[in-house]
Structures are given as C-alpha cells and as structure tokens.
Amino acid sequence: MEFFSGVSHEFLALAGYIKEGEEIQVSFFIADLQRGEILASASRRARIDFTLDEAMIRALRDMLPEAAGRIEEVAGRKAAEAAKLAEEQQAAEETVAETDDQATSVPVPLPEQPEERFRPFEFSIGFAPFVPVGVANDMFSLSYLPFIYGSYRIPFSAGILGLGLYTALNIFDSEEAGMASYFHYVIPVGIDARFTTLEGAPIGLFVRARAGVAINVSDFSSLPAIAQEGLSRFLAYAAGGVGGMYAISQNVGIAIDVMYETFLYFWQSDSGGGINTDWIMGFVPSVYLYARL
DSSP: OTTTTTSSOSEEEEEEEEEETTEEEEEEEEEETTTTEEEEEEEEEEESSTHHHHHHHHHHHHHHHHHHHHHHHHHHHHHHHHHHHHHHHHHHHHHHHHHHHHHHOOOOOOOOOOOOOOOOEEEEEEEEEEEEETHHHHHBOSEEEEEEEEEEEEEOSSOEEEEEEEEEOEEOOBSSSSGGGGOSEEEEEEEEEEEEOOBTBSEEEEEEEEEEEEEEOSOOTTSOHHHHHHBOSEEEEEEEEEEEEEESSSSEEEEEEEEEEEEEEEEESSTTOOEEEEEEEEEEEEEEEEEEO
C-alpha cells in the first residue's frame, strides 16, 4: 500500500495463491489507498479443477459487501464534487447566455451533458500461476506466467463478444533434470475470444477460449546436436475456461478466471524417425485488473 499510495487510485485489489498437493488456497484483499488500510479480505481452498472458478467468484461476492460502504462513500463524494462543478459551470454558462440575450436577443442553448459511451477496447497486464496436472505434474512444479492481452469488444443483444490477441511468458520449473528442463521458457501467442454477459449488473460472467502457437525459447546449447534437431521449438497451444468480472467504474474493473491450458510439442527419437507428440497441461487461475477505452 505504501508503494501504490502515490497514485491517483482510491482502492487496490490484491490476490495470493498457495498450492498444496491437488488443492490451491486463494486469498483476496481490497485495500483503501487513501486511508492505508485493508477494507476486506477472503480466502478459499478448492481442488485444482473447474470448481476453483466457482470458489473464487464466491469469495469475491462474500468480500465485496465489507468494502461496499467505503466504495459508496468515495463514489458519493466524487459524484457530489462532479455535480457541484457541473452546477457552477452551468451557472456560469447561464450568466453568459443572459448577457448575450440582452445584447443580441438570441437564445444560446446550453451544452448537452455527455452520455456514457460504450468502450470497445479492453486490455490487461497480469501475472498468474500455472498449476500442472496429469503427466505434467510429474515433470514440473508450480510455474508462473506474466501475460498481456488486448481485445476489441462487439456488443450483441445476448452479450458482448471480445476478439483480440494474447501472449505470455510461461516460466516452467522442472522437477528434475531431463527433457523437461529444456521447456523453461515458452512464449504462447494466440487469438483470444471472450463472450461476456451484458453490462449493467455488478458482476458479469464470461466464457473464454484462445488458440495459437507457442515458441520454446529455452537454452538448448547443452543438448547433443541430434537432440537439438529432434526437439521442435514450436508447440501447438490452446486454452479455455470461465470467469467473472466486477466493474469498479466504466473503464476499470477486476476480473477472475480459471483457464485450462494445453501445449502439444513434437519430437523425434532419431534422425529420420517418426514424429512423436507429448502434452503439457495445467490450470491457470488468474486475478487481474482490466481497463477499457
């Protein structure tokens, strides 16, 4: 909170993760930057599967009422300040209009109040854990991926479709020496699609999917030449999942989602031999701030 106290924002959302076997404990906090205090907190433990998303949304819903009073207080103060400024501006404009009327007898219309516009561009920069499952759980420990995405949102009668690009840096932590240690840095790049419920409700839900290619940029120099030739640096990549969004304002909000991420890599056991395939799969639970323009 001390680090962020100098920014213009009123509140800060924080999240943390602890993995224990096949379960993960997720903790959330909402901090008041102006007062320097924690307004609300919540913690949930769940299995690492798609029920984790439900647990995270339930924790967010339980936590928000604790901070709602302070958020409404700040929102009310800002609304009152904006209304007072608008009244002063309107009074000044009416005075100018009356003066012009007396001079020219021509009425001067007051400017219309701007309406809230739909913001089509959405982007976010975040950081999330990669929780390996299946065979990947024996190869890798809890790993991490900073990510960035940007999308263009198209409104429909049933919801809002967002289409854009997603990229990240998957930092895999190998459990032991071997082929898995040569998948330390993998960069996925893909098309990101998200369908969200219509705006207006405090919490919106969405389904999300993305697909593309991933590039293994790890150091292969210690591998024998034949192994370097047999292990492809390009992997097929796909992910899908569900989540929820809480709009703090028209252009900023908090999003949480749980994605199931898969990588398919190709390798040859010997030169000229057949192509073999293996999978790296895991869950990616994320909490991040998004912005819309």
